Amino acid sequence: MTGRAGPLRPPAARALRATAATLGLASSTALALHVLPAGTWLATPRRAFFPALAGVGRPDHVALTFDDGPDDRATPHFLAALDRLQARATFFVLGERLLDRPALGREIVAHGHELAVHGWTHSRPWLPAPGRDTAELARAVAAVRTVSGRAPRWYRPPYGILTAGRLLAARRVGLRPVLWSAWGRDWTQEVTPESVLRTVGRDLAGGGTVLLHDSDHTAAPGCWRATLAALPALVEQCRSAGLTVGPLDDHGVLPAGRPRPRAGSGRRPGLGRPAF
Numbered sequence: 001m002t003g004r005a006g007p008l009r010p011p012a013a014r015a016l017r018a019t020a021a022t023l024g025l026a027s028s029t030a031l032a033l034h035v036l037p038a039g040t041w042l043a044t045p046r047r048a049f050f051p052a053l054a055g056v057g058r059p060d061h062v063a064l065t066f067d068d069g070p071d072d073r074a075t076p077h078f079l080a081a082l083d084r085l086q087a088r089a090t091f092f093v094l095g096e097r098l099l100d101r102p103a104l105g106r107e108i109v110a111h112g113h114e115l116a117v118h119g120w121t122h123s124r125p126w127l128p129a130p131g132r133d134t135a136e137l138a139r140a141v142a143a144v145r146t147v148s149g150r151a152p153r154w155y156r157p158p159y160g161i162l163t164a165g166r167l168l169a170a171r172r173v174g175l176r177p178v179l180w181s182a183w184g185r186d187w188t189q190e191v192t193p194e195s196v197l198r199t200v201g202r203d204l205a206g207g208g209t210v211l212l213h214d215s216d217h218t219a220a221p222g223c224w225r226a227t228l229a230a231l232p233a234l235v236e237q238c239r240s241a242g243l244t245v246g247p248l249d250d251h252g253v254l255p256a257g258r259p260r261p262r263a264g265s266g267r268r269p270g271l272g273r274p275a276f
Contacts, residue, residue, distance in 0.1 A: 043181075043203070047181055051254050052178075052253060052254045052255060053162075053177060053178060053179055054178075054179060054180065054181045054209065055178045055179065055180055055181055055208070055209025055248065055251070055253055056181060056207050056208070056209070056253065056254050057207050057209070057248075057251035057252045057253045057254065058206075058207060058251060058252040059206040059207045060206055060207075060242065060243060060244060061206070061207065061243060061244050061245075061246060061250065061251055061252070062204065062206065062207075062208055062209075062210060062238045062243050062244070062245050062246075063090065063208070063209040063210065063246065063247065063248045063250075063251040063253075064087065064088075064089040064090070064210055064212070064235075064245050064246065064247070065089060065090045065091075065092060065116075065156070065180065065209060065210060065211055065212065065247075065248065066078065066089060066090070066091050066092065066212050066213060066214040067092045067118055067156065067211065067212075067213050067214075067215075068092075068094065068118065068122065068213050068214065068215040068216075068217045068218060068219070069091055069093055069094070069097065069104075069108075069214045069215045069217075070091070070093055070097055070098060070101045070104040070105055070108065070214075070215070071097075071214060071215035071216070071217060071224070072101060072104065074214050074215050074216065074224040074228070075091075075104060075108065075214050075215065076104070076107070077224075077228055078214045078224075078228060078231070079107065079108065079111045079113075081228060081231050081232065082111065082113070082231075083111060084232075085231070085232060085235045087235050087245045087246065088111075088112045088113050088114070088245075088246050088247050088250075089113050089114070089246070089247055090113065090114040090115075090116050090154065090247040090248045090249070091108050091113055091114065091115055091116065091214065092116045092117065092118035092154070092156045093105065093108075093115055093116070093117070093118055093140075093144065094118050094119055094120065094121060094122055094140070094217075095117070095119065095120040095121075095136070095139050095140030095143045095144070096120055096121055097217070098115075098140075098143045098144065098147060099143050102146070102147050105144075105147035105148065106147055106148075109147070109148045109149075113247060114154075114247040114248065114249045115144045115147065115148045115152055116144075116152050116153065116154035116155065116156065116248065117137065117140045117141060117144060117152050117154065117155045117156075117175055118140075118155075118156055118157075118158060119136065119137070119140060119157060119158050120136035120137070120139050120140045121136070121158075122158045122217065122218045123158060124158070124159060124161065129165060130165045130168060130169065133165045133166050133168070133169035134168075134169040134172050134173065136169075137155070137166075137169045137170060137172075137173045137175065138172075138173050141173050141174070141175065151174065152175065153175070153176060153248075153249070154175065154176055154177075154178050154248055155170045155175035155176065155177050155178070156177070156178060156179060156180075156211075157177070158218075160179050160180070162177055162179070176253075178209065178248065178253060179209075179211075180209045180210065180211035181203060181204070181205075181207075181208040181209050181210075182199075182200050182201075182202070182203035182204040182205075182208050182209070182210050182211070183199065183200065183203075183210065183211035183212070184196035184197075184199050184200050184210070184211070184212050184213075184227060184230070185199045186212055186213050186219075186223055186224070186226060186227045186230075187213060187216075187218075187219035187220060187223055188219070188220050188223060189220040189221075189223065191220070191223050191226040191227075192226050193226050193227075193229040193230040193233070194230075195226070196212070196226055196227055196230035196234070197230050197233055197234060197237070200212075200230075200234060201237070204238075206241070206242075206243050209248065209251065209253075210234075212227050212231075213227060214227070
């Protein structure tokens with residue numbers, strides 16, 4: 001799961017204050033600098049000011065991405081569904097899970113999909129630990145390279161929390177951070193196929209990157225089934241709007257620093273509220 005908890009929620013703030021009180025003012029400043037980039041978790045500023053980080057790409061294309069796998073129970077169902085839809089995607093995998101399931105990782109690649117890095121574990125990075133962050137991302141990169149035969153390109157941190165430490169670590173190991181422009185909020189017990197489609201549809205437009213999950217590893221048990229059920233309608237809605245669907249590798253994500261396309265530049269409107 002990526003988006004269940006944001007970096008500015010009260011428990012995290014309390015933890016930072018307590019740590020700062022223990023370590024002193026200098027450490028408090030270091031902590032503030034460490035978590036400052038995590039503000040990009042907020043969707044509206046990210047889409048407006050950091051389109052590359054939001055995954056804005058070709059205006060005729062939608063990037064389909066899945067987090068938290070690979071998952072022995074769920075991922076094979078997503079691979080079968082994507083085969084039926086003749087669609088490809090990017091799977092942001094956790095290194096420790098991939099290491100335990102290399103055959104499933106190879107199956108993802110064999111079906112034509114792209115492997116990317118979601119971290120080594122699904123941990124929250126509130127305290128600075130640059131050495132650990134770099135070492136863990138390097139292990140995850142090595143696992144993906146071993147399984148897929150190619151170095152991964154993309155990195156999405158757990159919960160979408162991109163701290164200064166993890167941003168630096170990603171650069172050190174050759175990964176490009178990318179979050180999302182639309183998501184399905186598909187990690188709760190109450191999620192339904194209809195809610196996934198409705199939530200994605202509110203923000204999805206041509207050039208967008210969709211965040212979904214192919215695992216309940218860090219979410220409500222069985223929540224992936226709603227995402228799986230919503231997948232055919234989501235892909236069909238994109239195609240009906242004249243949009244192709246595929247992995248980030250085909251998405252043409254904007255280079256960092258390039259401004260977001262202006263209205264009338266060819267960027268397609270959002271899909272809007274789905275009809276059921």
